[in-house]
Amino acid sequence: MGKFIRWLGRTFGSKKKRCPEEQRCLELVRLMLDEESTPEDNAYVLNHIDKCYQCYDNYDIEKAIREAVKKKNRKAKIPHEVVNEIRNKINLA
Ligand SMILES: [Zn+2]
Structure with missing residues (x-):
């Protein structure tokens, strides 16, 4: 059900909310992705x-x-600044 709700959200552009x-x-x-969460x-x-969905x-x-970077550099820790930079480049930040 979650997937359907996310699809609805994307399709009808409620991203403004x-x-x-x-x-x-x-x-x-x-x-969580860095395995530092509880x-x-x-x-x-x-x-x-x-x-x-957001x-x-x-x-x-x-x-x-993370997966893309890990493919290149195993065990690499990715600084948040780098992630933000990538996000900015693909216009999703
Ligand atoms: Zn949320």
């Missing part, structure tokens, strides 16, 4: 992105960026 949790969620997403953080993020998008982007 910012998620009030976005900033917090994004931080937790980053912690199980509670993970539960919060997974539960939230299932309902919130944060799911953020999660998707963060994950894709």
Whole structure:
């Protein structure tokens, strides 16, 4: 069901409505992807992105960026500034 809601959100452009949790969620997403989060953080993020297409998008982007960089440089830690820079380049920040 979450996927369908996200699709609806994208299709009908409700992107203008910012998620009030976005900033917090994004931080937790980053912690989770860097394996520095607690199980509670993970539960919060997974539960939230299932309902919130906007944060799911953020999660998707963060994950894709990490995977792309990891392919080049195994075990690399990606500084948040680099992630932000990439996001800016693809106009998603
Ligand atoms: Zn959200």
